[in-house]
Amino acid sequence: MKAFVLPSYGSPLVLTDLDQPVPGDDEVLVRVRATSVQPYDWHFLRGEPYVARVMGGGPGLRAPRFSVLGADVAGEVEAVGKDVTGFRPGDEVYAMPKQGGFAEYVCVPESELALKPRNVSFEEAAAVPMAACTALLALRDDGHVEPGDRVLINGASGGVGTFAVQLAKAFGAHVTGVCGSRNVGLVRSLGADEVVDYTKEDFTRSGRRYDLLLDIAGSRSGSACRRVMTRKATHVLIGGPAGRWFQPASHVFATLAAGLFVSQRVVVTEVVPCTEIRQNLMTLAELIEAGEIHPVIDRTYPFAEIPAAVSYQEQGHASGKVVVSL
Template sequence: MKAFVLPSYGSPLVLTDLDQPVPGDDEVLVRVRATSVQPYDWHFLRGEPYIARLMGGGPGLRLPRFRVLGADVAGHVEAVGKDVTEFRPGDEVYAMPKQGGFAEYVCVPESELAPKPKNVSFEEAAAVPMAACTALLALRDDGRVQPGDRVLVNGASGGVGTFAVQLARAFGAHVTGVCSARNVGLVRSLGADEVIDYTKEDFTRNGRRYELLLDIAGSRSGSACRRVLTRKATHVLVGGPPGRWFQPASHVFATLAAGSFVSQRMVVTQVVHCTETRRNLMTLTELIEGGEIHPVIDRIYPFADLPAAVGYQEEGHASGKVVISI
């Protein structure tokens, strides 16, 4: 099979012929029809921040721990292991395998696989898993969002943010999105009740208060963000400013540490450690098929141009998701 392989940190991805994987007893072999690119991928591609190389589950100290990146896939079932009961060859599926999506085939545990929403293409489905699962966990589980809550989404126009705005609205919240001027119309079209252009207004100094802050961009310090929170509000961290050595880890740790001394809850969403991926994907499938949310795609690249797609996503200006069609 064809796959893009990472030889070393910071080197270009190389299109290579690899052996087609064989599914284990509880695994499904998926013929990948589309995948997507996100910050999670280029953290592993660069091996940054460097402190992550010392952490368990990180990218690896000197050499990449994962040769084939790609955390989102949509395609059809090619083969199944002997213990798989829910899927058959030919089924259209999508998943969040965390690694291995930048290839024509990938093996996925049955427990992490879900039927693809019937009303979207493979490309649209590939835009969903990691970004939408992150937004779902951040709002429903970590943020404990309730109908009528005032929710602020900082970073509302990116992959996670576009799903977060829609999900918060679906949960009955009053949603305010923070984005750049060029994305104000997009965020409003997704259901945001209010939109703040961060180039014109500092959302931490406008005097408004929220029950939940979903902080994807990490563009303000934890102390500044607390100014927009009600006394019993929740501050959910999803990301932070990029850096070579410590960021965004230092931003997250500093904000969480302050949580011990304030009345608000401070929590970080960790979608890669979630054990309910299939259940979450099924929830998202229901919402997509019900018309309550839909994926926003900035660009679709052919498989041969995957390195260019990674470069574009790393620039940080994509509105919604960057998708690869295979």
């Protein structure tokens, strides 16, 4: 099979012929029809921030832990292991396998995939798993969002943000999205009740108060964000500014440390260690089929142009998701 392989940190992805993988007892072999690109991929490609290399679950100390990147997959079941009961060849599925999506085939544990939403294409389905699961965990599990809550989403126009706006509205919240000028219309079209253009207004000095703040962009300090949070609000950290040595880790750790001395809850959403991926994908499929949420795709690239897709996504200007079609 064809796959894009990462030989070493920072090197170009190389299109290579690899043996087709064989599913283990609890795995499903998926013929990949579409995948997507996200910050998770280029963090592993660069091995940055460097501090992450010594952390559990990081990219690897001296060499990449994953040779084939790609954490989102949509495709068809080719074969199943002997212990798999929920899928059969021919099923259309989507998955979050954490690695291996930049290839024609990938083996995925049964616990990390679900049937694809019936009303979307493979390309649309591939835009969902990691970004939408992150937004779901941030709002439902870490943010404990309730109907009527006032929710601010800093970074509302990216992959996670576009899902977070829609999910927060589906949960009955009053939503304020923060984004740049060119995405104001997009964020409003996703259901945001209010949109703040960060090029014209500093949301931390608006005088408004929020019950839940989802911080995807990490563009303001924790102390600045607390100015717009109610006394019992929750500050959910999802991302932050990229850096070679410590960012976004230093932004997250500093905000967590300061949170020990304030009344607001400060939590970090971590989707990779989640043990309920299949259930979350099933929940998202139900919401998509019900028309409550839909993926936003900025650009779609052919498989041969995965390096270009990664480069574009790394620039940080994508509105929604960057998708690759096989």
